[in-house]
Amino acid sequence: MNRFHNRYCASEKWKSVMVGEILPWVLEDLELSGPVLEVGPGPGLVTEALVRYGVEDLTTLEIEQGAADRLRSRFGDAVRVVTGDGEDMALPDGGFSTVLCCTMLHHVPTTAGQDAVLHEAFRVLQPGGVLAGSDSRTSMRMRIYHIRDNFNPVDPGSLGDRLEAAGFRQVQVDATESRFRFRAVKS
Numbered sequence: 312m313n314r315f316h317n318r319y320c321a322s323e324k325w326k327s328v329m330v331g332e333i334l335p336w337v338l339e340d341l342e343l344s345g346p347v348l349e350v351g352p353g354p355g356l357v358t359e360a361l362v363r364y365g366v367e368d369l370t371t372l373e374i375e376q377g378a379a380d381r382l383r384s385r386f387g388d389a390v391r392v393v394t395g396d397g398e399d400m401a402l403p404d405g406g407f408s409t410v411l412c413c414t415m416l417h418h419v420p421t422t423a424g425q426d427a428v429l430h431e432a433f434r435v436l437q438p439g440g441v442l443a444g445s446d447s448r449t450s451m452r453m454r455i456y457h458i459r460d461n462f463n464p465v466d467p468g469s470l471g472d473r474l475e476a477a478g479f480r481q482v483q484v485d486a487t488e489s490r491f492r493f494r495a496v497k498s
């Protein structure tokens with residue numbers, strides 16, 4: 312991420328939106344009882360909230376080495392931090408009951424890469440496991456935030472079909488003007 316974007320993703324302003332509004336929307340009626348994987352934690356605002364919510368078995372997968380190192384020193388034994396690519400997760404099949412993917416897909420530069428992340432989420436979920444997440448929709452502000460950074464916004468209108476193509480069922484995508492959430496089950 313570019314430096315401005317990195318700072319914004321760690322800011323109190325984003326925390327109040329992400330943790331105060333978006334995360335409760337993403338997690339609505341979802342039980343986080345088994346192993347949870349968070350893909351693309353960045354500075355860790357969602358990670359911190361998950362620890363606070365009492366998630367005991369939490370793994371994060373972050374592609375940027377520096378961000379992963381910072382998470383490791385911040386969370387210690389409370390979180391298993393893996394440095395790696397969501398398009399090719401170095402994680403075993405069926406190891407997680409929930410995969411969370413917040414504000415991350417638009418950073419994956421290609422549509423094929425985004426689909427690979429969805430396929431990998433399906434692979435690492437247990438049968439009955441749930442993929443849940445959110446992302447921002449495209450706007451002038453989002454384009455400015457991503458100058459000299461990857462920006463490949465997802466169209467919520469086609470995401471349902473893409474989740475089904477990855478193998479998911481009970482797919483749900485809800486969009487507002489500025490963002491969307493999604494949920495899908497590995498049945």
Ligand SMILES: C[S@@+](CC[C@H](N)C(=O)[O-])C[C@H]1O[C@@H](n2cnc3c(N)ncnc32)[C@H](O)[C@@H]1O
Nearest residue numbers: 351352353373374375396397398413414415418
């Ligand atoms: C905008 S931040 C989101 C941080 C946090 N999830 C949130 O919602 O506040 C996106 C993060 O996804 C990470 N990321 C991008 N592509 C990735 C990939 N292929 N695999 C794992 N992480 C990735 C980026 O390095 C960045 O830390």
